Amino acid sequence: MAGLFGGASSSSSNTIGDLKNDVAISNPPEDTVSDLAFSPTQDIMAVSSWDKKVRVYQIAANGSSEGKHIYEHEAPVFSVDFSKDGQKILSAAADKQAKVCDLQTLQTVQVAAHDQPIKCAQFFEPPNSNSAMVVTGSWDKTVKYWDLRQSTPVGSITCQDRVYSMDVRNQLLVVGTADRYINVINLQDPLKFYKTLQSPLKWQTRVVSCFTDATGFAIGSIEGRCAIQYVEDKDSGSNFSFKCHRDPPQGNTTQVYSVNDISFHPQHGTFSTAGSDGTFHFWDKDAKHRLKGYPTVGGSITATTFNSGGTIFAYAVGYDWSKGYMANSQNYPNKVMLHPIQGDECKPRPSVKKR
Numbered sequence: 543m544a545g546l547f548g549g550a551s552s553s554s555s556n557t558i559g560d561l562k563n564d565v566a567i568s569n570p571p572e573d574t575v576s577d578l579a580f581s582p583t584q585d586i587m588a589v590s591s592w593d594k595k596v597r598v599y600q601i602a603a604n605g606s607s608e609g610k611h612i613y614e615h616e617a618p619v620f621s622v623d624f625s626k627d628g629q630k631i632l633s634a635a636a637d638k639q640a641k642v643c644d645l646q647t648l649q650t651v652q653v654a655a656h657d658q659p660i661k662c663a664q665f666f667e668p669p670n671s672n673s674a675m676v677v678t679g680s681w682d683k684t685v686k687y688w689d690l691r692q693s694t695p696v697g698s699i700t701c702q703d704r705v706y707s708m709d710v711r712n713q714l715l716v717v718g719t720a721d722r723y724i725n726v727i728n729l730q731d732p733l734k735f736y737k738t739l740q741s742p743l744k745w746q747t748r749v750v751s752c753f754t755d756a757t758g759f760a761i762g763s764i765e766g767r768c769a770i771q772y773v774e775d776k777d778s779g780s781n782f783s784f785k786c787h788r789d790p791p792q793g794n795t796t797q798v799y800s801v802n803d804i805s806f807h808p809q810h811g812t813f814s815t816a817g818s819d820g821t822f823h824f825w826d827k828d829a830k831h832r833l834k835g836y837p838t839v840g841g842s843i844t845a846t847t848f849n850s851g852g853t854i855f856a857y858a859v860g861y862d863w864s865k866g867y868m869a870n871s872q873n874y875p876n877k878v879m880l881h882p883i884q885g886d887e888c889k890p891r892p893s894v895k896k897r
Contacts, residue, residue: 565605575858583628590619634663656680662708679705711752751804762801787817816843
């Protein structure tokens with residue numbers, strides 16, 4: 543996809559990235575974006591927002607976007623995901639429901655319910671089955687599994703506290719809760735925790751995100767740090783954490799920002815972090831190296847994702863309440879941007895031996 547969004551830029555060894563080819567989607571949500579997801583089969587993006595709606599956009603090769611569908615929950619929507627075949631969108635919301643929208647018929651049905659808002663919902667394919675199931679995580683402290691043909695959960699597991707973040711990759715499910723608990727679940731045995739740990743980061747977990755190869759996961763916290771964590775004890779020597787999304791120290795004070803989202807590149811296995819400081823960065827965990835950092839985009843970045851081809855990095859800009867009510871204003875930016883991946887922006891460093 544050379545020439546994505548108007549011409550390939552010459553790739554250089556410069557670690558400062560370029561935003562000049564980034565394109566805003568047309569008709570964005572009316573309130574802060576909570577989550578972004580691309581279809582695995584084509585460049586269709588779903589966007590969930592605090593305005594209670596899920597919007598679906600078709601993205602063209604030149605970066606232009608067209609709204610294809612919109613549907614509503616009864617309260618702010620927190621999470622959005624696509625099925626593996628790209629035919630269905632799953633959304634979860636503060637109305638204590640998860641819904642599935644069929645993109646062929648444009649019909650929406652409720653598929654899950656909790657006693658409290660549902661923070662996260664994702665499709666997964668159970669072992670030895672070709673029918674997609676749904677897993678939901680809620681502030682009622684439970685994770686529930688749903689067969690789309692049944693109205694009651696087929697299984698449930700109780701966590702230590704409210705579910706804040708969740709990610710699925712292959713048979714790996716990682717659940718981050720309040721009080722910094724991280725639960726690792728093997729979806730071949732979904733009703734028990736394969737492993738439970740407290741986050742190596744000392745502050746509240748904002749996001750967990752599985753590696754592309756499902757051997758581990760990244761954790762982002764409110765205190766400008768990211769941790770890389772492998773599932774198996776034999777790999778624990780490769781665990782580490784690093785500081786990010788911080789201003790240079792002023793005297794003995796450092797401004798520290800929340801890491802709001804982490805997305806792994808589908809082909810290269812490198813990853814992005816994005817934060818309340820309004821910047822995003824690409825990293826190579828195996829080389830423990832920052833590949834590119836980008837200038838501020840003018841507001842907090844609340845959600846990020848790559849398209850399935852790894853050629854587009856989408857990021858949402860909007861107020862994340864990290865500075866409370868007083869910092870909100872009518873003219874705070876609220877938009878979704880598409881960043882074309884060019885040259886070696888997301889490629890891992892070649893000198894590193896792969897694990």
